[in-house]
Amino acid sequence: xxxxxxxxxxxxxxxxxxxxxxxxxxxxxxxxxxxxxxxxxxxxxxxxxxxxxxxxxxxxxxxxxxxxxxxxxxxxxxxxxxxxxxxxxxxxxxxxxxxxxxxxxxxxxxxxxxxxxxxxxxxxxxxxxxxxxxxxxxxxxxxxxxxxxxxxxx
Amino acid sequence: xxxxxxxxxxxxxxxxxxxxxxxxxxxxxxxxxxxxxxxxxxxxxxxxxxxxxxxxxxxxxxxxxxxxxxxxxxxxxxxxxxxxxxxxxxxxxxxxxxxxxxxxxxxxxxxxxxxxxxxxxxxxxxxxxxxxxxxxxxxxxxxxxxxxxxxxxxxxxxxxxxxxxxxxxxxxxxxxxxxxxxxxxxxxxxxxxxxxxxxxxxxxxxxxxxxxxxxxxxxxxxxxxxxxxxx
Numbered sequence: 001x002x003x004x005x006x007x008x009x010x011x012x013x014x015x016x017x018x019x020x021x022x023x024x025x026x027x028x029x030x031x032x033x034x035x036x037x038x039x040x041x042x043x044x045x046x047x048x049x050x051x052x053x054x055x056x057x058x059x060x061x062x063x064x065x066x067x068x069x070x071x072x073x074x075x076x077x078x079x080x081x082x083x084x085x086x087x088x089x090x091x092x093x094x095x096x097x098x099x100x101x102x103x104x105x106x107x108x109x110x111x112x113x114x115x116x117x118x119x120x121x122x123x124x125x126x127x128x129x130x131x132x133x134x135x136x137x138x139x140x141x142x143x144x145x146x147x148x149x150x151x152x153x154x
Numbered sequence: 155x156x157x158x159x160x161x162x163x164x165x166x167x168x169x170x171x172x173x174x175x176x177x178x179x180x181x182x183x184x185x186x187x188x189x190x191x192x193x194x195x196x197x198x199x200x201x202x203x204x205x206x207x208x209x210x211x212x213x214x215x216x217x218x219x220x221x222x223x224x225x226x227x228x229x230x231x232x233x234x235x236x237x238x239x240x241x242x243x244x245x246x247x248x249x250x251x252x253x254x255x256x257x258x259x260x261x262x263x264x265x266x267x268x269x270x271x272x273x274x275x276x277x278x279x280x281x282x283x284x285x286x287x288x289x290x291x292x293x294x295x296x297x298x299x300x301x302x303x304x305x306x307x308x309x310x311x312x313x314x315x316x317x318x319x320x321x322x323x324x325x326x327x328x329x330x331x332x333x334x335x336x337x338x339x340x341x342x343x344x345x346x347x348x349x350x351x352x353x354x355x356x357x358x359x360x361x362x363x364x365x366x367x368x369x370x371x372x373x374x375x376x377x378x379x380x381x382x383x384x385x
Contacts (some may be wrong), residue, residue: 026249030299064302079298079306105298105308109366110357113249114296115305126299 001102004051026112030142032074033099033120040152047071047143049065050090058085058096072147077101077118077140090129090153097133097151101140108142117141120148129154155311199226200335202378207241216245217358223260223376232271235281236261241360250296254296256289256315257359263281264323275329279339287360310354314338317359318347335378341371 039048055065055073064086065073077099080083085098099152100122108115118140123133131152140148186271199208200223207219221239228234236259243254263282293310300306320343327337345359356365363370 031300060302062302076300076302078303079300080304082280084303097184105349106354107355110364111249113247114298115310127259143264 003144012070026108027143029076030081030115031118032076033118033140033142034072034074034145035097035149035151036072036147037070037151038152045150050153052091054089055086058087077102077103079116079148085137088130093129095126095130097123097130099123099149106142115142123149125151141154155206158268160308186277197227199224199381200378200380202376204237204239205375206373207239211325215348216243218242218244219360223359225264225378225380231266233264233266233279233281234261235251235264236284237361239361241358243357245357248297250293252291252293252357254289254291254356254358256287256291256356256360256361258285258287258359260285260321260361264319277337278324279327279337280324283321283323285317285319285321285361287312287362288354289317289360290314290354291354293354310352311318313352313354314350315356316347316349316357317345317356317362318349319343319345319362320373323373323374327378333377333380333382336376337378340371341372343372344368 001135004031013014016038023075037048037077037154038052039046043149049069050071051064051069052067053070053073054063056077058144064075069118073088075084075086075097083098083100085096087094087096089095099120101118103115103116103118107113107115120135120138120140123135134150135148136150137148166287183347202223202225204221205225207217207221210217213218218243219239223235223237226234238257238259240255240257240330242254242256245252262281264279264281265279267280290312292312296310298306298308320323321341323339323341325337325339327335329335343362345362348368359365
């Protein structure tokens with residue numbers, strides 16, 4: 001009798017454990033460089049906001065940002081090329097910023113599949129309203145949320 | 155029937171305790187009765203099927219497999235256990251298309267914690283096993299979405315993997331008809347060699363479980379028929 005009770009309890013437990021098998025949540029847009037805007041006039045890093053900023057990839061028409069007030073931007077890197085360029089517009093001034101990078105394919109999980117991690121080698125820009133750029137963190141990795149590049153604004 | 159046998163055993167034991175001092179000749183007679191009872195418990199080997207893979211298929215239609223096992227009653231309390239089976243996986247999801255075909259074998263030993271009660275009809279089995287799986291896998295297509303620029307598409311050609319693991323298991327088993335046993339166990343498995351793995355981790359390692367993990371929990375649900383060799 002005890003054996004039968006054990007068996008019935010077990011079957012219930014087994015079905016429960018089988019049906020409760022959570023997998024990780026898959027993240028999207030993990031290929032974006034995180035940039036922050038800072039005042040070029042301050043001797044220490046001081047956040048600044050672009051009041052009416054737009055951004056789009058060179059060669060594409062779709063905007064990533066469109067006339068928005070931003071302190072930081074997330075700029076997605078290309079899988080196909082080793083350099084990704086964006087035009088950043090603030091009011092009527094336009095600058096182009098380039099990111100030179102390498103990428104490495106990796107497997108996230110059986111649910112989420114594959115993704116790329118990036119290493120940024122170089123960053124450079126034009127100087128209409130951008131004073132300078134500084135590469136702070138080379139790696140753009142899945143499930144990381146750290147600022148990569150500081151952009152100093154006139 | 156089992157209860158009757160147990161009662162007889164207890165009765166004889168009590169008799170021995172109370173009347174053990176009455177004389178050497180009588181004690182010998184009672185001891186022979188006890189020996190006879192112990193020897194009447196059948197020993198043998200079982201052939202069985204583990205229904206864990208079919209149950210998994212019920213919850214996850216991408217997985218197909220089954221495994222067969224044997225349990226050999228080496229001594230009154232120790233069993234040799236062996237299991238062999240296969241599990242295949244095939245799916246086409248947005249992230250990747252995947253296919254895996256593999257087999258596994260497990261060998262080990264189990265001890266019956268209820269053996270002191272001299273019952274083969276109810277067991278509480280605790281065991282330790284070594285497992286080996288061989289599988290071939292490939293991803294005929296995978297997609298990495300960019301969200302802004304062009305997506306990336308690629309494929310992972312066929313590769314052969316070998317996985318080695320240890321596992322501990324525990325669970326009850328009972329005889330529901332003559333020589334026919336039904337039981338379940340929980341397992342904890344830890345892999346120590348993941349040979350042949352490159353970029354793509356296996357969706358399922360046959361007999362081991364989720365290929366994302368080095369340690370997996372699992373279960374088995376077994377039906378066994380015993381072929382006695384000694385009565």
